[in-house]
Amino acid sequence: MKAALLLDYGPVENFRIVDIAPRDPGPKEVMIKVQYAGLRWPDIMVRRGDLGRRHTKPWVPGMEAFGIIEKVGSEVKDFEPGQSVISMIAEGSFAEYLTAPANLINKVPEGVRGDQMLCYAVNMVVAHLLVYGWGKIQPGETILLHTAAGGVGHMVLQLIKRRGTDNKVIALSSRDEKLDLCRAEGADYCINYKKTDYVREILNLFENKRVVDISLNGVGGDTLKKDRQVIRPLGRWILYGVIGGVQPLDVYAHSYDSITIMPFSMIPFIGTEIHRKAVQFMHEWVTTEKLIEPTVYPLEEIGKAQDDMEHGRTSGKIVIKI
Ligand SMILES: NC(=O)c1ccc[n+]([C@@H]2O[C@H](COP(=O)([O-])OP(=O)(O)OC[C@H]3O[C@@H](n4cnc5c(N)ncnc54)[C@H](OP(=O)(O)O)[C@@H]3O)[C@@H](O)[C@H]2O)c1
Incomplete structure (x- = not known):
């Protein structure tokens, strides 16, 4: 699969677009064919090493994904191949396939575009x-x-x-x-x-x-x-x-x-009633309100996307098309 690999903490030049093998899901995991990955300021901080330097290098970063379920693990009951989902994870969304725990996957409301869902999900x-x-x-x-x-x-x-x-x-x-x-x-x-x-x-x-x-x-x-x-x-x-x-x-x-x-x-807040209400509100919003359009960069321009965000050249939500 195509993936944006980060060789080390530091500048955007440390990204490489490579071909690597996807990982099959374990019993409680789901494999998603990623269509869009979301970008947030913490992605910049992770790349620069501002949030600690705990990754095993090199690694595929990326904390938000939208895509279609490709495979589910043997113990996964709530999802099936073909469903549109988003996932908020610690790393791995800047790639064609993301394998993640099923408890970090959420269905996308009917009729909502994946790239727009990423504008609102977090x-x-x-x-x-x-x-x-x-x-x-x-x-x-x-x-x-x-x-x-x-x-x-x-x-x-x-x-x-x-x-x-x-x-x-x-x-x-x-x-x-x-x-x-x-x-x-x-x-x-x-x-x-x-x-x-x-x-x-x-x-x-x-x-x-x-x-x-x-x-x-x-x-x-x-x-x-x-x-x-x-x-x-x-x-x-x-x-x-x-x-x-x-x-x-x-x-x-x-x-x-x-x-x-x-x-x-x-x-x-995660796990509290206040957070549950915020998530419910977000779901109602994406199905009823006029939604913003994200700015889209191709995966090959992940470095440019991060550089633009880091230097204040972006507005609204940035998504990476895989
Ligand atoms: N605490 C939490 O749980 C939590 C959760 C999510 C996000 N956040 C925080 O929310 C903030 C916004 O995140 P985001 O993902 O939405 O990013 P963002 O606002 O889309 O992008 C960063 C923006 O910061 C502004 N900026 C101000 N001073 C800057 C400087 N010295 N250098 C570069 N940019 C500067 C720029 O906008 P202007 O040019 O228009 O000023 C730039 O476009 C971040 O601090 C992030 O860590 C916190």
Whole structure:
């Protein structure tokens, strides 16, 4: 089978498109003929070795797959060949065949395209957890949204603007064309943080008042010094990623304003009622709402896709066509 093999941690040049043998499923496993693999920021972190260096090299990365079941193991009862499924796994989706435990496989709702399902399967669940499960966003609140045109960020924006009650969203991005997408989705204020200091811009917009009730920040880095200048006293600050780098945070600077700092990961939610509701919501959304179109790269361009994402040239969801 064709696969994108990563020779070592490091730059995208470490990818090789190779021909390797697929693995037959064990008793509790399923083999999927992969049509699309999803790309997320953690794929970049895995490749760079930011999340630890535990892989046996070389390996086939990739954490999201959509495809058709090819074979099932002898003890698998819930699936059969020919079904359309998605799988969220630790590695292996950047290949023609993925063999994965059956408990990590989910059916795709009738009538939903696989590449579009990948836009929502993880990112809308994360968005729902951020907005409701963790952020508990209230009617009328103003939200500062970093990476508003990104995979997770755009889901958050859609969720707030299509389901929220009178919420204002201040959307941040590094490119005007990405802010156009945010505007089209209903963002109330759109700021290009590469062209202007977003703190000064927000203060100018609101007569020097700190109006942000809650900031949703998947960036970290320098923004850790900035957000607190626009979050109101008693406001909330969700930190859910470190795209801009890991920086120390002066917690005491925030205690002065009683800002609640809320680090977030979806992992502890898995298995909880809050997570179950988020997944159910995502399923309802993909079958009833107008869905976004992903940007598609062929497997041969996996390096370019990751490089584009790493350097802020992508928007929405990126999928890899196998
Ligand atoms: N905690 C969790 O459980 C969880 C789960 C899923 C995802 N996440 C996090 O959610 C965040 C978004 O992930 P995603 O997959 O949806 O990625 P993404 O937002 O689609 O892509 C990354 C975007 O980050 C922005 N960015 C801001 N500062 C940047 C910098 N210094 N260098 C490069 N890009 C920068 C760029 O958008 P602009 O140019 O528009 O700013 C870029 O397009 C990540 O931090 C990820 O780790 C967390």
